[in-house]
Amino acid sequence: MxxxxxxxxxxxxxxxxxxxxxxxxxxxxxxxxxxxxxxxxxxxxxxxxxxxxHMGEIFVSGPGAEAFVNHIFTNDVRGLSDGTILYGMMLYPDGGTVDDLLVYKEFAPDHYLLVVNASNIDKDYTWMLEQAEGFDVCIDNQSDAxxxxxxxxxxxxxxxxxxxxxxxxxxxxxxxxxxxxxxxxxxxxxxxxxxxxxxxxxxxxxxxxxxxxxxxxxxxxxxxxxxxxxxxxxxAGLPLYGDELTAEISPVMAGLGMFCKLDKPEFIGQEALATQKSGGVARKLVGIELSDKAVPRHGYPVELEDGTEVGEVTTGYRSISLDKSICFALVDSAYAALGTPLRVRIRKHTFPGVVVKKRFYQTRYKK
Amino acid sequence: MSKIVDGLLYRESHEWVRVDGNVAIIGVSDFAQSEMGDITYVDMPDVDDEVSAGEDFGALESVKTSSELIAPVSGVVVAVNEELEDKPELINEDAYEAWIIKVEMSDKGELDALLNAAAYAEIAK
Structure with a gap:
C-alpha cells in the first residue's frame, strides 16, 4: 500500500x-x-x-551543534553570525549528494535550523541521526509543525x-x-x-x-x-535535487564547488571532493542554448556533430523570460567549456546548440 | 469539463480528425490542450512526409511537458498549419479551430478504428 x-x-x-x-x-x-x-x-x-x-525544518542544538553541522555540511558555519543563512550540501563519503539545504544560524548559541527538500526529509533526518554519534546534539525534525x-x-x-x-x-x-x-x-x-x-x-x-x-x-x-x-x-541557474544534484552527482560536478569549503578541518565527503577538484571529474553540468524552438527535456541525449553521445539533459525548457530553448546537461568534461558546440536529440532529430553559462537569467537579489 | 465536438472522430491519444473527402484534417482535443497547459511549440512534419496510423508525426510542447502526436490515419501530409509556428497558443484558444496537419489518406478504412464524440467523451474526463 x-x-x-x-x-x-x-x-x-x-x-x-x-x-x-x-x-x-x-x-x-x-x-x-x-x-x-x-x-x-x-x-x-x-x-x-x-x-x-512541504519543505523540511530540522532543528539542531546543543553544545556540539556547530561541530556537528560543520561535519555534515559542505559550507563553513564556524563563527557564523546570528541571523545569517548559508547554502550548501550534505554529502556521502564518496562525494555524492544527500541533499542541498539552507542552514540558519539562530539567535541563540548552538542553535541551527536546517531547511531541506521535501522529498528528502526522512532520508536526511535518518542520515543526520546516523552521523550524530559522538556529538552532543539534539536533532529535532519539526517539518510537520x-x-x-x-x-x-x-x-x-x-x-x-x-x-x-x-x-x-x-x-x-x-x-x-x-x-x-x-x-x-x-x-x-x-x-x-x-x-x-x-x-x-x-x-x-x-x-x-x-x-x-x-x-x-x-x-x-x-x-x-x-x-x-x-x-x-x-x-536563475539554481539546481534541483533529483535533477542536477543526486547521490551520483557531486557539487563539484554540478559546478557548486564554491559552496564546499575544502579548507575546513573536515566534513563528510571532503576527501572525495578534494580528489575531484584536483584530478577532475568525468562529467560536468553545463548550460546549453539551442538555436531552435524545440524543447530539450530531462533525459534527452546530448551528442557531438558525428552522433557520439556525450551526456544528457537534466532540466530543459523553452525559457519564459528569455524566449530561448535552454537546458542544463551533464556532459563529459572534455565538452564542458563555454562555447563548445553540442547537439541535443529531441525525438527524431538533433538540434544544434552551444555551451553557455548556467545562470541564464540575470538574478536580482537584494545584496 | 472539456469541449468535445460532434461529427469529428477521435483517437484515444486525444487527436481529432475532420474528414474532408480523402483528406483527414488532424488536431488535438480540448481535453489534450487543457491537460498540457500553455503550449509553447508544435513539432510538425513537412509537407510530403508520410505518416502511419498509430505512429508519432510530431509533438506538442507545453512549458512543463512534451507530448507526442499520434497519427490517427496513414497517408501523405498535404498541408501543415504554419500559423502554429509563431502562435502555438492558438491550440489553447480553440483546439478544434487550430488544426495541425492535413493528410491525404491511403486507407480510409482506418477511420473505422476511431471513436465518435460520445465514445471519446468517456475517455476525456
Whole structure:
C-alpha cells in the first residue's frame, strides 16, 4: 500500500482557487492556478506567493551543534553570525549528494535550523541521526509543525511590509533572517528564495500561514504553483535535487564547488571532493542554448556533430523570460567549456546548440 | 469539463480528425490542450512526409511537458498549419479551430478504428 498523499495547511485554499493539483514529494501540491507563464511573469515583474509548506525544518542544538553541522555540511558555519543563512550540501563519503539545504544560524548559541527538500526529509533526518554519534546534539525534525510561504518578486518587500505587516522585512539583506512573533507564536522571516528574484520565505504555524495566504490573495498577489517554481529556479541557474544534484552527482560536478569549503578541518565527503577538484571529474553540468524552438527535456541525449553521445539533459525548457530553448546537461568534461558546440536529440532529430553559462537569467537579489 | 465536438472522430491519444473527402484534417482535443497547459511549440512534419496510423508525426510542447502526436490515419501530409509556428497558443484558444496537419489518406478504412464524440467523451474526463 502506498501512503496516502499528505496535504499542506493551505491545501483546501488551493483547491478553492481551482489549482491543478499533483503529487510531489508525498504531498498533493498545486502545479499551477491560472497558467505557468502568467505565474512565472508575475514573479519576474511584480510579486507571487508559493506554498512551500512541504519543505523540511530540522532543528539542531546543543553544545556540539556547530561541530556537528560543520561535519555534515559542505559550507563553513564556524563563527557564523546570528541571523545569517548559508547554502550548501550534505554529502556521502564518496562525494555524492544527500541533499542541498539552507542552514540558519539562530539567535541563540548552538542553535541551527536546517531547511531541506521535501522529498528528502526522512532520508536526511535518518542520515543526520546516523552521523550524530559522538556529538552532543539534539536533532529535532519539526517539518510537520511548520507551514511556509515564499513571497517572491520585485514587489515582494512591499507585500511583506504592507500586506503582512512586517516592517522588519525592509532591513533584511539577502540570506539573512529575523525572528518575529505573532499571536505569541514564533515566525521566521527570511530574505531567501528559489526564483532568481528578491523575495522572502516565511515560516510559521499553519494558522498564521493560512491567514497570510488569504491576505495576500485579497491584496491581489498572484498564487504560484510548483510549475513556475521550476521554470524560475531553472532560469536563475539554481539546481534541483533529483535533477542536477543526486547521490551520483557531486557539487563539484554540478559546478557548486564554491559552496564546499575544502579548507575546513573536515566534513563528510571532503576527501572525495578534494580528489575531484584536483584530478577532475568525468562529467560536468553545463548550460546549453539551442538555436531552435524545440524543447530539450530531462533525459534527452546530448551528442557531438558525428552522433557520439556525450551526456544528457537534466532540466530543459523553452525559457519564459528569455524566449530561448535552454537546458542544463551533464556532459563529459572534455565538452564542458563555454562555447563548445553540442547537439541535443529531441525525438527524431538533433538540434544544434552551444555551451553557455548556467545562470541564464540575470538574478536580482537584494545584496 | 472539456469541449468535445460532434461529427469529428477521435483517437484515444486525444487527436481529432475532420474528414474532408480523402483528406483527414488532424488536431488535438480540448481535453489534450487543457491537460498540457500553455503550449509553447508544435513539432510538425513537412509537407510530403508520410505518416502511419498509430505512429508519432510530431509533438506538442507545453512549458512543463512534451507530448507526442499520434497519427490517427496513414497517408501523405498535404498541408501543415504554419500559423502554429509563431502562435502555438492558438491550440489553447480553440483546439478544434487550430488544426495541425492535413493528410491525404491511403486507407480510409482506418477511420473505422476511431471513436465518435460520445465514445471519446468517456475517455476525456
Amino acid at each position: 502506498e501512503n496516502p498523499l499528505k496535504k499542506t495547511c493551505l491545501h483546501d485554499l488551493h483547491v478553492e482557487l481551482g489549482a491543478k493539483m499533483s503529487p510531489f514529494a508525498g504531498y498533493d501540491m498545486p502545479i499551477q492556478y491560472g497558467g505557468i507563464i502568467e505565474e512565472h511573469n508575475a514573479v519576474r515583474e511584480a510579486v507571487g506567493v508559493f506554498d512551500v509548506s 511548520w507551514g511556509q510561504i515564499a513571497v517572491q518578486g520585485p514587489k515582494a518587500e512591499q507585500a511583506v511590509v504592507d500586506v503582512l505587516g512586517f516592517p522588519e522585512a525592509a532591513s533584511l539583506t539577502f540570506y539573512t533572517f529575523c525572528d518575529c512573533e505573532r499571536d505569541s507564536r514564533r515566525v521566521i522571516l527570511s530574505r531567501t528564495g528559489y526564483t532568481g528574484e528578491d523575495g522572502f520565505e516565511i515560516y510559521a504555524c499553519p494558522e498564521l500561514i493560512r491567514a497570510w495566504w488569504k491576505a495576500l490573495m485579497a491584496a491581489g498577489v498572484a498564487p504560484c504553483g510548483l510549475g513556475c517554481r521550476d521554470t524560475l529556479r531553472f532560469e
